[in-house]
Amino acid sequence: MSHVRKSLPLLVLVVLIVLPYSTLPVPGVFESPLNSPGTLQMLALCLVFGGLALGYDLLFGRAGLLSFGHALYIAAGAYGTDILVSHAHWPLWAAVAVTVPAVAVLAALLGAVALRTTGIAFAMVTLAFAQVGWIVVNRDPGGLTGGEEGLPLDSAGLPASLVGVADTANLYWVALAFLLVVVVVVHGIDRAPLGRVLTGLRDDERRVSVLGLSAYRLKLGTFVLAGALAALGGAVHALIVGGASPHLASADLTLSLIVMAVLGGAGTRWGAVVGGVVYAYLDQRLTQIGGALPGPLSQPLFILGTLFVLAVYFAPGGLTGVLKRRGRLA
Amino acid sequence: MSTVILLTLTGLGLAALYFLIASGLSLVFGLAGVLNFAHGLFLSVGAYATWWAEPHWGLAVAVPVGIAAGAATGALVEVVLIRPLYKRPTEQVLVTVGLSLAGVALLQSVWGADPRTFPRPAWASEVTTIGSAQVPDDRFLLIGTAVVVLLALLTFLHRTRYGLIIRAGVENRDMVSALGIDVRRAFTLVFTIGGALAGTAGVLGGMYFGSVSPGQGASLLIFAFIVVVIGGLGSVTGSAVAAVVVGLLQQFVNYYGAAGAGDVSVVALLALVLLLRPSGLARTAVTA
Numbered sequence: 001m002s003h004v005r006k007s008l009p010l011l012v013l014v015v016l017i018v019l020p021y022s023t024l025p026v027p028g029v030f031e032s033p034l035n036s037p038g039t040l041q042m043l044a045l046c047l048v049f050g051g052l053a054l055g056y057d058l059l060f061g062r063a064g065l066l067s068f069g070h071a072l073y074i075a076a077g078a079y080g081t082d083i084l085v086s087h088a089h090w091p092l093w094a095a096v097a098v099t100v101p102a103v104a105v106l107a108a109l110l111g112a113v114a115l116r117t118t119g120i121a122f123a124m125v126t127l128a129f130a131q132v133g134w135i136v137v138n139r140d141p142g143g144l145t146g147g148e149e150g151l152p153l154d155s156a157g158l159p160a161s162l163v164g165v166a167d168t169a170n171l172y173w174v175a176l177a178f179l180l181v182v183v184v185v186v187h188g189i190d191r192a193p194l195g196r197v198l199t200g201l202r203d204d205e206r207r208v209s210v211l212g213l214s215a216y217r218l219k220l221g222t223f224v225l226a227g228a229l230a231a232l233g234g235a236v237h238a239l240i241v242g243g244a245s246p247h248l249a250s251a252d253l254t255l256s257l258i259v260m261a262v263l264g265g266a267g268t269r270w271g272a273v274v275g276g277v278v279y280a281y282l283d284q285r286l287t288q289i290g291g292a293l294p295g296p297l298s299q300p301l302f303i304l305g306t307l308f309v310l311a312v313y314f315a316p317g318g319l320t321g322v323l324k325r326r327g328r329l330a
Numbered sequence: 331m332s333t334v335i336l337l338t339l340t341g342l343g344l345a346a347l348y349f350l351i352a353s354g355l356s357l358v359f360g361l362a363g364v365l366n367f368a369h370g371l372f373l374s375v376g377a378y379a380t381w382w383a384e385p386h387w388g389l390a391v392a393v394p395v396g397i398a399a400g401a402a403t404g405a406l407v408e409v410v411l412i413r414p415l416y417k418r419p420t421e422q423v424l425v426t427v428g429l430s431l432a433g434v435a436l437l438q439s440v441w442g443a444d445p446r447t448f449p450r451p452a453w454a455s456e457v458t459t460i461g462s463a464q465v466p467d468d469r470f471l472l473i474g475t476a477v478v479v480l481l482a483l484l485t486f487l488h489r490t491r492y493g494l495i496i497r498a499g500v501e502n503r504d505m506v507s508a509l510g511i512d513v514r515r516a517f518t519l520v521f522t523i524g525g526a527l528a529g530t531a532g533v534l535g536g537m538y539f540g541s542v543s544p545g546q547g548a549s550l551l552i553f554a555f556i557v558v559v560i561g562g563l564g565s566v567t568g569s570a571v572a573a574v575v576v577g578l579l580q581q582f583v584n585y586y587g588a589a590g591a592g593d594v595s596v597v598a599l600l601a602l603v604l605l606l607r608p609s610g611l612a613r614t615a616v617t618a
Binding site (some may be wrong): 066095113115116120121123125127128129131135136138157171251252255256258262277293296298299300301302303305306308309312313316 | 359365367406408414415420421423424425427428430431432433434435436438439440546552555557560562568589590591594597600601604605
């Protein structure tokens, strides 16, 4: 049993890697065969949101920092990369290599202010900072962000292997690689002493301070790391959907990250990943079939929001918590 | 000069909206400790109830209907959803987050995502000349309502037994419980009051913007949150002062600065206040 549990993630990874070679149709779950561009793009978005949700869970589930402004760093990553590629005509790799550290610096500056507060005030301050990002993106300063329309990614600056519809498989692998990076980083932290200190911060900050550790510096470091992971995810998101849109900067995006983490099981190894993948899948799939459903069921957010409220009451450990309990009973 | 008068009155009108939302949020947070993301939903419900009732019964009936709808939503949410989760603050926040997502989607599925034209009394569309400025009358409606609400709230908090329980509960909830008073009844009360105020803000916001849409509450809510934090959590007077500062700052900087600069300056003010006085303008959270 423990062998199976240990090798299960590896097995899933192998299946995910070879998945674009499969022409298997999965009726009801996807509209077209697995290797069709439509299905691959949908899966790629699921993987990206799995990674984004786990990155957010580094703050929320592990360090206990309820940030309402994570969308800011995702949007900064997406728009930063997009602007450098589409306006400044930089090559993609250079744009990403500059954007991610720049967003990390932004996270350090804003985090340094926000982390002087705790609890609810911290949530409000991060929300307010992110709101500025949303306003700036929508106002389209100097024609940089494209306003409400968003900024399409100029394909001239992209490597040829990431441009065509037939190359969707490559985008899928990029998304998978991003998820893998986040998993390696976050699980690495979980295993290191740092992970235990972060959990300690979440549970009782004073006890960590008594040990002579600076809670402020630890939290700021985590905030910056999560910001950098979010920026990378934003860049990958822009690559997959072919541009950056203001929705990425909205408070709704942060709220959905929280929903993902909680739905999957915040603070657990795989909870946020599972939550992110399931949420992104349902969001896209319900939008596809939404027209066929009656009344409020045609709104994906109505179903997802209701599911989320029910999960908070009846499944406090999220999806992974439910699976674990069932495993223990069996 | 006329521009300054117009900007001041428009800023105060906006401040009135912020105050109506923020005072309810602030009381709910101060007493029950709930950060209520569903507050924007109360606002939208109130606005849609008025919009729906107006063709049937006329505006004079539709406005109380909207306020009552907001109050009823607030009470219902507290009793059904929040009450089982006291002592679990994170879960409470999460439930209100889920509720705000699902509620807005529900409104959208019933009345569509597009803004609907909102009814307003005929006189509110006219203008009054003050000095050299032509000021639309809806500003006075907003400001007047907010002043009346502020005075009524302060009277209620300082002159009635329930007001006393709420004020004491904000300062020390455990002590009030220890004295044998059922604080939870007061929780339902502040949610109802907050819902009624949010419904009022929804109706007035609909008249002010001339339309109502499902997401309207959420966009006002963020500025109301800022007002609550600047004013000090749990303080009604603090909310009023902060709302005026935020409303005026936003209007003037938006007019004289670059587009969107007003909204940014409000956030800068928030950061400044939190750095200098982390507990907000009122410093200690009391409902004075």
